[in-house]
Amino acid sequence: MSARLAATEVTARIGAGGPPILEDVSIELNAGEIHALVGPNGAGKSTLFSVLAGDIAPESGTVELDGRPLSTIHPRDLARSRAVLLQQNTVSFPFSAEQVVRMGRAPWARTALEEGDDIAVATAMIATEVDALAHRSVSSLSGGERARVALARVLAQSTPIVLLDEPTASLDLKHHEDAMRLVRSRADAGATVAVVLHDLNAALAHADRVTLLAFGRVVASGSPTEVLTAETIELVYGQPVDVFPHPITGVPLVVPKR
Amino acid sequence: MTVEITAEAAPRPQIEGSLRPKTHRTLRFTLVTLGLTAALVITCVISLASGQYSLSPAEVVGILLQGVGIDSPWAPTTTSDAGVIFNIRLPRLVLGVLVGAALAVSGVLMQAIFGNPLADAGVVGVSSGAALGAAASLTFGLSTWGMWTTPALAFVGGLVAVFSVYLISRSGGRTEVVTLLLTGIAINAIGGAGMAFLTFAGTTSTREQIVFWQLGSLNGALWPNIAVVAPLTAVGIVTALIVARRLDLFALGERTARHLGVRVELLRVVVIITVALLVCAAVAFAGIIGFVGLVIPHLMRMIIGPAHTPLIISSAVGGALLIALADLVARTAVPLADMPIGMITSLVGGPFFLWLLVRTRRRSGGWA
Numbered sequence: 001m002s003a004r005l006a007a008t009e010v011t012a013r014i015g016a017g018g019p020p021i022l023e024d025v026s027i028e029l030n031a032g033e034i035h036a037l038v039g040p041n042g043a044g045k046s047t048l049f050s051v052l053a054g055d056i057a058p059e060s061g062t063v064e065l066d067g068r069p070l071s072t073i074h075p076r077d078l079a080r081s082r083a084v085l086l087q088q089n090t091v092s093f094p095f096s097a098e099q100v101v102r103m104g105r106a107p108w109a110r111t112a113l114e115e116g117d118d119i120a121v122a123t124a125m126i127a128t129e130v131d132a133l134a135h136r137s138v139s140s141l142s143g144g145e146r147a148r149v150a151l152a153r154v155l156a157q158s159t160p161i162v163l164l165d166e167p168t169a170s171l172d173l174k175h176h177e178d179a180m181r182l183v184r185s186r187a188d189a190g191a192t193v194a195v196v197l198h199d200l201n202a203a204l205a206h207a208d209r210v211t212l213l214a215f216g217r218v219v220a221s222g223s224p225t226e227v228l229t230a231e232t233i234e235l236v237y238g239q240p241v242d243v244f245p246h247p248i249t250g251v252p253l254v255v256p257k258r
Numbered sequence: 259m260t261v262e263i264t265a266e267a268a269p270r271p272q273i274e275g276s277l278r279p280k281t282h283r284t285l286r287f288t289l290v291t292l293g294l295t296a297a298l299v300i301t302c303v304i305s306l307a308s309g310q311y312s313l314s315p316a317e318v319v320g321i322l323l324q325g326v327g328i329d330s331p332w333a334p335t336t337t338s339d340a341g342v343i344f345n346i347r348l349p350r351l352v353l354g355v356l357v358g359a360a361l362a363v364s365g366v367l368m369q370a371i372f373g374n375p376l377a378d379a380g381v382v383g384v385s386s387g388a389a390l391g392a393a394a395s396l397t398f399g400l401s402t403w404g405m406w407t408t409p410a411l412a413f414v415g416g417l418v419a420v421f422s423v424y425l426i427s428r429s430g431g432r433t434e435v436v437t438l439l440l441t442g443i444a445i446n447a448i449g450g451a452g453m454a455f456l457t458f459a460g461t462t463s464t465r466e467q468i469v470f471w472q473l474g475s476l477n478g479a480l481w482p483n484i485a486v487v488a489p490l491t492a493v494g495i496v497t498a499l500i501v502a503r504r505l506d507l508f509a510l511g512e513r514t515a516r517h518l519g520v521r522v523e524l525l526r527v528v529v530i531i532t533v534a535l536l537v538c539a540a541v542a543f544a545g546i547i548g549f550v551g552l553v554i555p556h557l558m559r560m561i562i563g564p565a566h567t568p569l570i571i572s573s574a575v576g577g578a579l580l581i582a583l584a585d586l587v588a589r590t591a592v593p594l595a596d597m598p599i600g601m602i603t604s605l606v607g608g609p610f611f612l613w614l615l616v617r618t619r620r621r622s623g624g625w626a
Binding site for chain 1: 369373374375503506507508509510511513514516517518519520521559563564565
């Protein structure tokens with residue numbers, strides 16, 4: 001399968017005249033792969049994420065979905081192709097968790113797939129273990145529970161492309177792993193996944209491909225073990241680290257030198 | 259020290275019908291709306307029956323049935339009774355019902371786009387803007403578009419006000435409550451200054467007209483007024499229902515709404531214009547009737563939940579009921595006196611607003 005979502009030589013700035021947040025960034029998201037975006041604070045991860053989601057129109061360069069410029073696609077069609085999970089998931093009114101997850105089905109209203117709404121909502125809620133919270137108001141939930149409800153909404157949207165901005169930031173150890181496993185199963189089913197991660201170990205363990213950003217540019221892109229070496233990490237983050245294989249699985253572990 | 263945690267110690271909560279369809283909600287909405295409608299009908303009949311020249315509810319029903327060409331044993335024989343109903347009480351009541359529905363739905367819409375339960379036409383100054391436009395038509399005796407002149411100017415005033423509030427109080431897709439309320443204070447102050455000027459510039463009779471109308475009153479409602487207000491209110495409510503599902507998504511924030519396929523900018527403009535339309539329909543002939551748009555949607559949300567389609571329907575009925583009740587009180591509480599209805603809704607709405615503030619502060623430390 002060809003690349004489904006690709007940004008080519010994208011330059012973006014926030015506010016005219018400001019310094020560019022992204023400069024000449026190219027990234028290709030492939031079907032069946034989890035693509036991790038990593039980098040230090042202020043590297044431009046969130047901006048690149050917004051560009052890929054279609055929230056920010058780049059100053060130059062192109063963003064294409066299956067070869068079509070993102071800006072020419074109707075928001076509704078876009079919503080049937082890609083789902084987005086943001087870091088902030090506040091809900092203005094006391095909607096129940098189930099209602100919020102069901103909102104993920106909105107793009108499919110009045111289509112043949114509408115019939116699958118109940119199943120998609122139930123499956124997503126059970127997978128993220130928020131089914132027991134179905135009738136609780138989202139505003140009464142904890143940060144982690146709210147994040148899982150939002151993840152369930154994104155999964156219920158049932159799109160071939162999934163963009164996640166730090167989906168695991170507020171999750172505990174178990175739900176962190178559960179969430180990454182869910183994302184993995186989506187990718188294995190053929191979905192294109194991009195995920196902003198702070199946790200380099202999660203990127204090493206779960207991603208198929210990693211793009212490392214710093215100062216608005218791509219520093220390295222490739223397989224996790226190629227990109228996330230001790231030298232590169234130390235150079236980009238300014239923090240000496242040890243990278244060594246896990247004694248059982250052999251997956252590299254990143255540990256800061258203390 | 260050993261700590262033993264077994265899987266049994268923390269069993270997963272049992273799913274107790276948690277993923278069943280939303281029949282419970284639908285049932286509740288149906289019951290509430292039917293109850294409100296019944297209360298509205300009863301209030302209307304009582305309202306039509308009461309007054310200086312009082313009739314029995316049965317006579318009222320008889321007269322109404324006669325009016326639509328159905329004979330019934332309750333119809334009185336004298337035609338003057340029918341005259342009181344059809345020329346005086348009914349237009350006033352119908353205007354009140356329309357105004358109540360328009361104000362309540364405008365409240366739902368404003369709260370939806372501001373993502374904030376405190377947004378209300380009166381609080382953020384949209385009513386002031388509309389009132390200023392309407393008062394200008396009174397003071398300068400404008401009648402370019404006949405009966406539509408006052409609503410047209412009210413619409414322009416309301417639109418300018420709601421757009422200003424929106425542009426000023428919203429940044430980065432969020433509304434800060436403090437900024438929203440302060441913007442409301444500023445807009446209300448500007449509107450107030452304009453009203454003061456118009457009162458000052460007007461003749462004695464327009465002055466009196468403006469003063470009474472600022473207090474909110476359904477007195478002197480005529481059928482031609484209703485011919486203007488009814489279509490505006492209908493268009494407003496129908497538009498609100500059309501965008502209702504999208505307003506639900508808006509509660510997730512602008513970016514997420516966009517990710518779910520909502521054309522956010524378009525929705526915003528449509529909603530703002532609809533708010534101005536509803537507020538101008540309400541304000542043009544009935545003046546400023548405060549707090550309906552705050553109290554009713556809030557109560558309804560507490561009873562039937564925040565989903566916008568049912569919320570809009572039950573708020574429309576609830577708003578109509580509140581105004582019908584308030585008008586009944588305004589007309590009958592003090593014998594031979596017609597109190598301003600805006601005074602009565604504010605008497606209910608002011609304390610409600612305070613209760614809302616106290617409750618929110620107790621629960622979540624107030625609005626940031």
